[in-house]
Amino acid sequence: MRCPNCGTEITDDSRFCMECGYKINEAQQNAVEQQQPPTPHASATSNAQRSTSNSLYCPMCGIENSSRDSFCKMCGASLKLKGMTDCPHCGVEMPKEDKYCPNCGMNVLATRTPTPPAGLPPVAPPSAAPPVAAPPVQQAPPPGAPVAHSAPPPMAPPPANLKIAGVPVAAPAVAPNKDFAKTIMQQAPSAKTNHGRTLAVLKGERAGEKFPFTQSLTVGRTQGEIVFPNDEYLDSRHFSISVTPKGVHLKDLDSVNGLFYRLSGEIEAFSRTMFILDDYLFMIEELTPTEWSLNGVWERGVKLMGSLKNQSPWARVRFFSPLGTTAGVYLLWDEEEVIGHSYLPGACHEGHATCRILRRSKKIYLSPKEGDLYVKLNGEMMLSLPIQLRCGLQTMEITSF
Numbered sequence: 001m002r003c004p005n006c007g008t009e010i011t012d013d014s015r016f017c018m019e020c021g022y023k024i025n026e027a028q029q030n031a032v033e034q035q036q037p038p039t040p041h042a043s044a045t046s047n048a049q050r051s052t053s054n055s056l057y058c059p060m061c062g063i064e065n066s067s068r069d070s071f072c073k074m075c076g077a078s079l080k081l082k083g084m085t086d087c088p089h090c091g092v093e094m095p096k097e098d099k100y101c102p103n104c105g106m107n108v109l110a111t112r113t114p115t116p117p118a119g120l121p122p123v124a125p126p127s128a129a130p131p132v133a134a135p136p137v138q139q140a141p142p143p144g145a146p147v148a149h150s151a152p153p154p155m156a157p158p159p160a161n162l163k164i165a166g167v168p169v170a171a172p173a174v175a176p177n178k179d180f181a182k183t184i185m186q187q188a189p190s191a192k193t194n195h196g197r198t199l200a201v202l203k204g205e206r207a208g209e210k211f212p213f214t215q216s217l218t219v220g221r222t223q224g225e226i227v228f229p230n231d232e233y234l235d236s237r238h239f240s241i242s243v244t245p246k247g248v249h250l251k252d253l254d255s256v257n258g259l260f261y262r263l264s265g266e267i268e269a270f271s272r273t274m275f276i277l278d279d280y281l282f283m284i285e286e287l288t289p290t291e292w293s294l295n296g297v298w299e300r301g302v303k304l305m306g307s308l309k310n311q312s313p314w315a316r317v318r319f320f321s322p323l324g325t326t327a328g329v330y331l332l333w334d335e336e337e338v339i340g341h342s343y344l345p346g347a348c349h350e351g352h353a354t355c356r357i358l359r360r361s362k363k364i365y366l367s368p369k370e371g372d373l374y375v376k377l378n379g380e381m382m383l384s385l386p387i388q389l390r391c392g393l394q395t396m397e398i399t400s401f
Contacts, residue, residue: 010073020071090106197243200398216240219391221235223236224240234255244382248398249382251379266366269364272284276390335359353368354369354371355373356369
């Protein structure tokens, strides 16, 4: 039969063409095998056989091929650089796939021409590099002869379309090499440094731990990069932190108990604004004159507290117990009120945090007086470093590093 690719005469039991390595159609091969009984061939252990002048054993499957074949008729392996050969330096027999002779250590692959895959032109052997001519030896001038100092050759300017780090650089005038390098350094843009942030746990379940980050971070009880599994006041995903060019973006992920940030200045407060002094939770509520009279007023079983004055109170502060119920209500009469240790029953001693609640132009303002005042975040907010946060039983601080 003939190879359907190159037309070379091949045997009927060939799976590959011995000339071009083409894989014979399996349908033709099966038809031939049904007509002729299978011929036993040598095993792979016959690789050690030496090929004669008329035969060549395949180093992969061990079947005998003709010495003029380039590829094995059974498995299609190349027959050129396989099998055994003699070292061109010492003559010791060695495998053809070895790069160095096991007897003399000579690199024998440098003198071989590799067999290309079927259909590709042969690879030309590497040509030897031309010898490098030795530089001419300059004769020393005779004593007393004037010495001529030759000027250094001028440096060619860079091409007109030269770009350094994506920025076009104009061709400078002919100048020494150091001036040209200085011009490039001045026009190359400087890379911006991406500063990271650190979230440190000041108080709570993982106090003392620090978590560096550069882009974003999620905190929760069971989900997020930082979790506090034993804090039952936290939601599964409580809040997230994102670093932006304008500052740090905080977002409350619809948590039940909210996220509180430490207030350092004065903000405008609204009805139902919540804040924390020490471990006590408060909420500001606006009050209309119709809600107040000189008679006893009860709310959830607690009598409203406040002095009997001629004017009506303009707001009230609700104080919550650790169980989340109302523990007391404090009426705001004056334009400036101080809330803190003077109001908290059972905790009347120095050192407690206090805050100011002001009324100006019918608006309410809140600011710290002593200690730390934490205000509940309303949805999301952009803040600048450093930032202290409280959520559940945890107190944290965000700083840069």
